[in-house]
Amino acid sequence: MTEKPLPTERGAVIVVGLGYGDEAKGATVDALASHIGDTVAVARWSGGPQAAHNVVHGPRHHTFRQFGSATLQNVRTILMDTMLVDPLMLDVEAHHLSDLGIVNPLNLVTVDPRCLVVTPIHAALNRAREEGRGKAAHGTCGLGIGETVAYAIACEHRAEAGDIIGNFTSPSDIEKDAEPLRFGDLADKAVTLRKLFQLARYAEPLTGQQFDRIATLADDLCGIAALVTVADTHAEVLGALEVGTVIFEGSQGVLLDEHAGFHPHTTWTTTTPARLDSFLRSHGHDPFVLGLTRSYSTRHGAGPMPTETAEVNVPEPHNRDDGAQGAWRQGHLDLTALRYAIAASGGVDGVAVSHLDQMPAHAAVWKMGADQLMQKIGLLYSMDRVRTVLAQQARASRIALASTDDLLHRIAAVADAPVVLTAHGPARTDRMFL
Numbered sequence: 191m192t193e194k195p196l197p198t199e200r201g202a203v204i205v206v207g208l209g210y211g212d213e214a215k216g217a218t219v220d221a222l223a224s225h226i227g228d229t230v231a232v233a234r235w236s237g238g239p240q241a242a243h244n245v246v247h248g249p250r251h252h253t254f255r256q257f258g259s260a261t262l263q264n265v266r267t268i269l270m271d272t273m274l275v276d277p278l279m280l281d282v283e284a285h286h287l288s289d290l291g292i293v294n295p296l297n298l299v300t301v302d303p304r305c306l307v308v309t310p311i312h313a314a315l316n317r318a319r320e321e322g323r324g325k326a327a328h329g330t331c332g333l334g335i336g337e338t339v340a341y342a343i344a345c346e347h348r349a350e351a352g353d354i355i356g357n358f359t360s361p362s363d364i365e366k367d368a369e370p371l372r373f374g375d376l377a378d379k380a381v382t383l384r385k386l387f388q389l390a391r392y393a394e395p396l397t398g399q400q401f402d403r404i405a406t407l408a409d410d411l412c413g414i415a416a417l418v419t420v421a422d423t424h425a426e427v428l429g430a431l432e433v434g435t436v437i438f439e440g441s442q443g444v445l446l447d448e449h450a451g452f453h454p455h456t457t458w459t460t461t462t463p464a465r466l467d468s469f470l471r472s473h474g475h476d477p478f479v480l481g482l483t484r485s486y487s488t489r490h491g492a493g494p495m496p497t498e499t500a501e502v503n504v505p506e507p508h509n510r511d512d513g514a515q516g517a518w519r520q521g522h523l524d525l526t527a528l529r530y531a532i533a534a535s536g537g538v539d540g541v542a543v544s545h546l547d548q549m550p551a552h553a554a555v556w557k558m559g560a561d562q563l564m565q566k567i568g569l570l571y572s573m574d575r576v577r578t579v580l581a582q583q584a585r586a587s588r589i590a591l592a593s594t595d596d597l598l599h600r601i602a603a604v605a606d607a608p609v610v611l612t613a614h615g616p617a618r619t620d621r622m623f624l
Contacts, residue, residue, distance in 0.1 A: 207443035213482035214544035216243025216259035223260035230434035232258025237441025238274030303374025342370035361396035376415035455493030481538035485549035497521035540610035
């Protein structure tokens with residue numbers, strides 16, 4: 191095991207969830223920003239408003255959606271070009287942060303003009319499509335993330351009604367000059383209106399709605415966009431790294447990645463860090479990749495979870511069954527899935543393990559040997575169902591743990607990297623750097 195030190199100044203730290211989400215990304219980013227004194231920015235590099243990153247410090251608690259999870263420390267947020275941005279939800283979140291004492295939160299935000307914009311029209315499409323699947327539901331946050339990406343792809347390829355986009359069916363023909371709404375468009379109300387009307391006409395056959403408040407929606411979107419800084423975030427990130435540390439906050443988890451996850455129960459975004467890592471290295475930076483896991487496994491909604499069991503029933507103050515996402519599920523830690531996630535991430539330099547205060551009595555691995563499973567699955571970056579079928583067929587066998595140290599040793603062995611951060615509770619003060 192080769193140990194690489196966690197940066198203490200002028201470094202880049204990439205935070206990656208190694209499960210199905212809910213690996214304490216927000217709390218970890220907050221702790222890192224407190225620990226690394228020259229942190230100048232948190233860059234969000236994947237996902238969108240479906241994130242729910244909880245940070246607890248003293249009497250303050252906030253669930254971060256699009257703001258970087260160090261905002262309670264007044265650290266700047268950079269929303270990179272790969273983010274999907276919902277301006278309406280960004281504004282709501284800003285008001286919540288203001289109530290917690292953050293002055294002018296939107297002044298802390300820089301958004302890339304290339305970011306796709308998520309709107310209530312996308313959310314309506316999302317919910318209509320998922321409701322239509324019935325018992326074959328894929329699992330969704332209901333916020334329109336997949337529909338935002340699918341519409342952009344449909345525009346690029348001039349899709350016609352009935353065309354298949356990923357695992358979606360186009361509800362109507364794409365208009366000949368239609369383009370997806372991007373954050374930079376919000377500087378021009380006429381452009382914003384045109385693109386919203388095109389999107390609404392595309393969505394109507396599936397949603398059954400005519401969206402008669404487009405002008406009001408355009409006013410709201412453009413008004414919020416005017417309150418943040420809009421700039422090329424690649425340049426913003428590189429500039430920030432010249433003066434201090436940037437923490438790159440991931441979204442969801444690798445097991446939900448659009449390519450490496452268990453399709454169709456995946457997100458329409460890349461949660462693995464290869465592209466970001468390559469970008470940073472091409473500009474002379476050597477990022478520290480920090481992989482995150484709990485002491486047990488969790489999942490929202492549909493999809494394979496071989497270690498799920500009623501034996502693991504940990505109280506979850508910040509998670510619940512949700513009408514859109516489906517049931518909140520728990521199980522023993524799946525070391526084979528953890529190993530797969532690390533491999534799909536290109537390896538990690540260190541691991542953070544949370545919820546050690548609630549560690550179940552046993553961890554679990556799949557009966558199929560890890561090497562055999564990896565050989566069968568392969569790291570095939572294609573949207574097929576092979577991985578999903580294998581995962582659904584897998585059965586878990588338990589390995590009794592002697593202690594917390596035993597669990598940490600097993601995780602480090604699977605990761606081929608040291609455990610560098612542990613958490614025995616939800617708060618910043620419950621975290622320990624090793």
